[in-house]
Amino acid sequence: MTAVADTTGAVEPTAIDAERDGRWGTLEWVLLAVAVAPLVVAVVRRSGTRWIPIGDNALIELRARDVFSFDHFPFLGTWSSASLTAGKDLNHPGPLLFDLLAVPVKLFGGATGVALGVGLINTAALVGIAVVARRVAGRAGFAAGLAVGATLGFTLGSGMLTDPWNPHVLVMPALFVLVCAWAVASGDLAVLPWMLAGGSLCLQTHLGYAYLIPGLVVAALAGAGVVYRRRWRIDPTARPGDLRRMRTVAFASFATVLVLWAQPLIEQVSGDGQGNLARIVTSTGSDEPTIGPRIAVRIAGSVVAVPPGWDRTSWIEAVPYTPYDADGRTITPDGLVGLGPAVFGLAVFVGVLGVLARWGWRRRDRPAVVAVAVAVVAVAIAVVSLAIMPIGPLGLTPHQMRWLWSIGAFGTLAGIVGLIRTAPLRRSPVVRGALVALLALSSVANLSAHDQPAGPDTFTESIPVARSISDQVREWRSDRPVVLDDDDLRYLEPYSAVVIAALLQAGVDVRVDDEGLVRQLGDGRRAEGDEPLVVTLYEGRAALEPPPAGERIAFTSPLDATQIDQLLAGERAMIDEITAFGIVLSAEGERLAADGAFGRTADEIVAAAFDPATFVTGGFAAELVAAGALQLDPAVRPLFESTSELRRQVGTTTVAVVVRAA
Numbered sequence: 001m002t003a004v005a006d007t008t009g010a011v012e013p014t015a016i017d018a019e020r021d022g023r024w025g026t027l028e029w030v031l032l033a034v035a036v037a038p039l040v041v042a043v044v045r046r047s048g049t050r051w052i053p054i055g056d057n058a059l060i061e062l063r064a065r066d067v068f069s070f071d072h073f074p075f076l077g078t079w080s081s082a083s084l085t086a087g088k089d090l091n092h093p094g095p096l097l098f099d100l101l102a103v104p105v106k107l108f109g110g111a112t113g114v115a116l117g118v119g120l121i122n123t124a125a126l127v128g129i130a131v132v133a134r135r136v137a138g139r140a141g142f143a144a145g146l147a148v149g150a151t152l153g154f155t156l157g158s159g160m161l162t163d164p165w166n167p168h169v170l171v172m173p174a175l176f177v178l179v180c181a182w183a184v185a186s187g188d189l190a191v192l193p194w195m196l197a198g199g200s201l202c203l204q205t206h207l208g209y210a211y212l213i214p215g216l217v218v219a220a221l222a223g224a225g226v227v228y229r230r231r232w233r234i235d236p237t238a239r240p241g242d243l244r245r246m247r248t249v250a251f252a253s254f255a256t257v258l259v260l261w262a263q264p265l266i267e268q269v270s271g272d273g274q275g276n277l278a279r280i281v282t283s284t285g286s287d288e289p290t291i292g293p294r295i296a297v298r299i300a301g302s303v304v305a306v307p308p309g310w311d312r313t314s315w316i317e318a319v320p321y322t323p324y325d326a327d328g329r330t331i332t333p334d335g336l337v338g339l340g341p342a343v344f345g346l347a348v349f350v351g352v353l354g355v356l357a358r359w360g361w362r363r364r365d366r367p368a369v370v371a372v373a374v375a376v377v378a379v380a381i382a383v384v385s386l387a388i389m390p391i392g393p394l395g396l397t398p399h400q401m402r403w404l405w406s407i408g409a410f411g412t413l414a415g416i417v418g419l420i421r422t423a424p425l426r427r428s429p430v431v432r433g434a435l436v437a438l439l440a441l442s443s444v445a446n447l448s449a450h451d452q453p454a455g456p457d458t459f460t461e462s463i464p465v466a467r468s469i470s471d472q473v474r475e476w477r478s479d480r481p482v483v484l485d486d487d488d489l490r491y492l493e494p495y496s497a498v499v500i501a502a503l504l505q506a507g508v509d510v511r512v513d514d515e516g517l518v519r520q521l522g523d524g525r526r527a528e529g530d531e532p533l534v535v536t537l538y539e540g541r542a543a544l545e546p547p548p549a550g551e552r553i554a555f556t557s558p559l560d561a562t563q564i565d566q567l568l569a570g571e572r573a574m575i576d577e578i579t580a581f582g583i584v585l586s587a588e589g590e591r592l593a594a595d596g597a598f599g600r601t602a603d604e605i606v607a608a609a610f611d612p613a614t615f616v617t618g619g620f621a622a623e624l625v626a627a628g629a630l631q632l633d634p635a636v637r638p639l640f641e642s643t644s645e646l647r648r649q650v651g652t653t654t655v656a657v658v659v660r661a662a
Contacts (some may be wrong), residue, residue, distance in 0.1 A: 028142060032130065035146045035439060036123055038153055038446035042161040043119035045449060047112040052467040053164060055456030058497035059520055060164045061110045062504065063095065064117070067102035072522045074098050075267035076276050078166060079519040080207055084393035086283035089519045091276050094204025094264040097166065110501065115162040118169055121201075122161050125172040126153070128194065132179045133413070136186050137367045140420050143435040145179060148413040150442040155310055155405065159451035166205045167399040168455055173198050174209070174406035178378060179413070181216045185223025186370045187231070189249045193256045195220065200260040207280070208389075208400050215381040216374075223370060288390045289329040294339055295396075296386035301342025303404040304379060304411060305349040315405070315452050319398035324391070331396050349411060350376055356418030368421045371414035378407045399455065459494050465556050465653045466498045472554035473502035473657055481509035482659060483531040486517065496537050499554075499657055503535070510535075536658050541617050541647070543656035544568065550660030557654040563646055570643030571616050577636055578612040578621070589629030598623070605629075622647035 045051075053061045059078060066072040077092030100121060105113030126149045133145030152175060153161060160168050180195030199213040232239045268275030274282075291299070302318045322333040337345070353372040360368030382404060392400060420431050451457055482503065489496055500521070503510045512518055513527040535553075538546050544564055546552060559567065585593065585602055593602040598620075600608070605624070609615045616622075622644035624630050632640055 025139075028139065031143060031146055031436065031439060032127065034443050035126060035130070035150045035153075038150075038158060038443050039119050039123045039126070039161050041447050042158045043115050045158070046115035046162045047108075049111075049467065051115065051162075052111045052463055052470060052498070053114050053456070054459065054462055054466045054494040054498055055492065056166075056497070057114070057164050057456045058466075058494075058501050060097065060101070060166070061105060061114050062497065062501045062521070063098045064101035064105040064114070065110075065501075065504070066522065067095075067098055068106055072524045074522060075263045076519075077204055077206075079516050081393060082207055082283070082390065083516065083519075085288045085390050086279075088279055088283060089515055090207075090279050090283060091519055092166065092205055092207055093277065093280065094200070094261065096201050096204045096260060097164070097169065099263075100201070101164065110505075114164050118162045118164050121169060122153070122172045125176040125198070126150075128176045128198070129172075129179050132176070132183050132191055132194070133417075135188055135191065136179075136183045137371075137417050137421065140432065140435075141367070141417060143432060143439070144413055144416045144420065147435045147439040147442070148409050148416065149175065150439050150446070151310055151412075152405065152409040154442040154446045155312055155315060157312055157315070157450035157452045158446055159449065159457060161446075163455060163457055165399075165455040165457075167208070167402045170202045170205055170209070171402055171406050174202050174212075174403045175409050177202060177213065177216060178374065178406060178410040181220040181378075182367075182371050182374045182410075182414075184220035185227075185374055186366055187224055187227035189224055189246060192220075192249055193252045196253055196256050197260060200257065202403075204260075204264065208385075209403060210280075211385040211388075212378070212381050212403055216378065219374065219377045223373065227366070291331075291386050291389050291391055291396070293383070293387040295331070295333065295336070296383050296389075297346070298333070298336050298339055298342045299386055299401065300379060300383050300404065301345045302337040303401075304382070304408040305345030306337050306341060310412075312450065312452070316398075316454060319396070319401065319404075321394075321398065322396040324395050331391060333396060346379070350379070353411065353414060353418065356415060359422055360418055363421075365421055368418040371417045375407075375411040375414040378410060382407055456494060459652075461653055462494045465655055466495055468556040469495060469554045469655055469657060470498050470502040472556075473499055474506045476503075476506060476508070476553040476659070478508050478533065478659075480533055481511055481531045482533040482535045483511045483513060483527045483662070484517070485534050485536040486512065486514050489537065490539070493537075493539065493652075495539070495655055499535065499537060532662055534660055534662050536660070538656040538658065539652050540654055541619065541650050543654045544650065546656050546658045547660065550658035552656055552658050554657040555655070558649050559646060559654070567643060567646040567650070570639055570646065573636075573639055574616045574621060574643055575612045577639075578609055578615065582606070583609045583624075584631040586629055586631045589624065589627070589631075592627055592629055597627070598629075616647075619647055619650075 056078065063074045063078070066074050074095040077094055077097065080090045080092050083089045101114060101117035104117035104120070107113065108116055126146070129149045130142050130145045134142035137144070149172065152172065156168075156171060160171075163169060177195055177198040180191050180198060183191040184195055195217070199217060202209040203213045228242060231242070264277060268277045299319055303314065317335065320333055320335040322331045322336075324330070325332055353375055357369050357372035360366075360372070386401060389400060416435070420428075451460060457463070484496065484500060486496065500510050511525050511527040511531055512521060513529075518526045536546075536550070543555065543557070545568070557564065583606060585605065589605075590602055592598065593600065593605060598605060608620060621640075625632075625640050625644035626648060630640070
């Protein structure tokens with residue numbers, strides 16, 4: 001077959017050039033519609049009153065609203081949990097995610113706007129993957145890019161396609177950045193500004209991309225340099241025109257970076273103290289424990305190379321949450337793939353790609369060779385990033401490394417591209433039919449609802465509670481500032497951010513005094529100490545009897561008013577009974593205590609009953625009654641059992657919001 005040199009200096013078969021340069025056909029538009037369908041359905045499913053952002057997602061919604069606020073305009077991303085190990089408060093580098101969500105949230109409200117905004121981000125990334133893959137590898141690349149993107153969407157699950165939590169919202173954009181790196185390294189410099197835009201979104205939104213994105217940019221530019229040096233050796237007359245185009249691309253790239261990084265740069269130079277970018281840079285190199293190379297290889301192998309990486313369960317099971325060992329510095333992941341299988345899997349992964357690259361090299365097929373090179377470089381960057389990554393305050397948590405799923409998807413794409421561009425398969429209708437089938441199956445399977453148990457949306461039972469609380473709080477009005485009482489809030493509780501967002505929507509001036517929350521919400525919301533009102537959130541049993549001095553502005557519980565009265569009266573009777581007669585464990589209770597079922601010995605359980613009020617209202621008595629662990633007099637058994645059944649229903653879905661004078 002005759003070979004021709006294209007405008008980037010690539011030497012490829014004429015048929016593939018014609019494929020790449022031709023207009024889109026009807027089939028391509030149909031495939032694109034099929035790939036995007038799950039995203040549309042996911043947005044519709046979470047629009048209106050079906051869903052509400054909770055926890056960190058509510059803070060993201062809040063800051064998206066602030067983009068149109070003069071006083072609270074965001075210059076940084078969300079506060080980072082890396083602050084807990086760095087010894088200083090850090091934010092993720094930039095607010096680009098807030099900027100992208102601002103218009104949908106402004107036009108359509110919080111829940112619908114956030115779902116629509118995230119859906120548009122993922123849709124743009126998926127379409128970008130297909131378009132850029134088509135630029136590099138023709139229509140077969142287009143089909144492969146869509147198929148891999150749709151399969152990654154299936155792995156995420158429909159709920160994740162509209163999830164704004166920063167580790168989750170970046171998975172599809174990160175795959176787009178990898179595909180752009182493939183294009184740039186192949187010599188298509190026109191894609192560079194788009195790569196920098198996608199990379200800026202990833203890097204600004206989560207610090208976990210601090211090594212991956214710069215590493216990919218450097219690798220892509222290095223690959224482009226090799227392409228053009230070879231091109232100029234073959235055809236020196238092409239150099240002047242190429243240099244003119246390079247200057248244009250360089251200007252567009254510089255402008256893209258300058259515009260997208262303007263907010264964090266302004267914060268860096270305008271603050272009175274140390275700017276956030278300087279804080280991030282100076283927080284590296286500390287003596288905090290890191291993941292280390294052995295576990296890094298095991299993690300990378302678990303996601304990238306060891307099946308079933310595409311299965312939805314891998315999102316939860318491939319990298320298990322692992323708390324610190326007793327020494328407080330090391331971790332022993334239970335369930336993580338062993339070092340041997342991980343090394344073997346990565347070796348097979350790289351070996352297969354190497355064989356495909358060798359075939360491509362013999363055919364002078366640059367797209368196939370470069371795809372493999374980018375995939376291998378990305379895996380190498382991933383392993384190094386993981387090895388030096390701080391373990392974190394909670395231990396090993398998978399949200400730190402969600403970009404691994406993007407790298408695994410791109411590795412699969414590189415393999416598919418290398419395979420379908422071999423001579424026997426290049427024009428095979430069977431191969432293209434298989435790609436179309438994979439795309440269709442992934443998209444259809446992802447039309448049904450599926451929420452991964454990860455991130456703020458893990459607490460699905462809290463979402464309707466949060467909506468009820470939000471609706472009630474928005475009805476309250478005050479022309480005086482309030483400060484949030486965060487002293488007794490449990491870690492990762494989902495409601496306080498919802499309350500803050502609702503108060504702000506009601507026009508209430510909300511302030512905070514916790515430094516982490518100040519970093520989350522902006523310095524303009526720092527408490528001054530003279531705020532006349534305090535808003536307090538109560539969960540569980542405490543929400544049933546908040547302090548009488550305050551005004552309850554919101555309340556929700558699975559119990560109705562009659563049941564609450566019955567519970568409170570029954571608890572008082574139980575307290576009186578235990579005060580008078582104490583408790584006696586049954587034989588079953590003795591056995592369960594000996595087995596550690598309650599986390600206390602039998603003697604410790606009996607001792608706890610010496611404080612009857614805490615023993616009953618704290619829920620421990622209800623737990624023992626449900627387990628049949630107490631010897632109960634027949635005369636009081638019905639009271640204990642009915643009251644304990646009501647008490648067990650009072651959990652984190654019972655919430656009260658109270659405003660009181662400072």
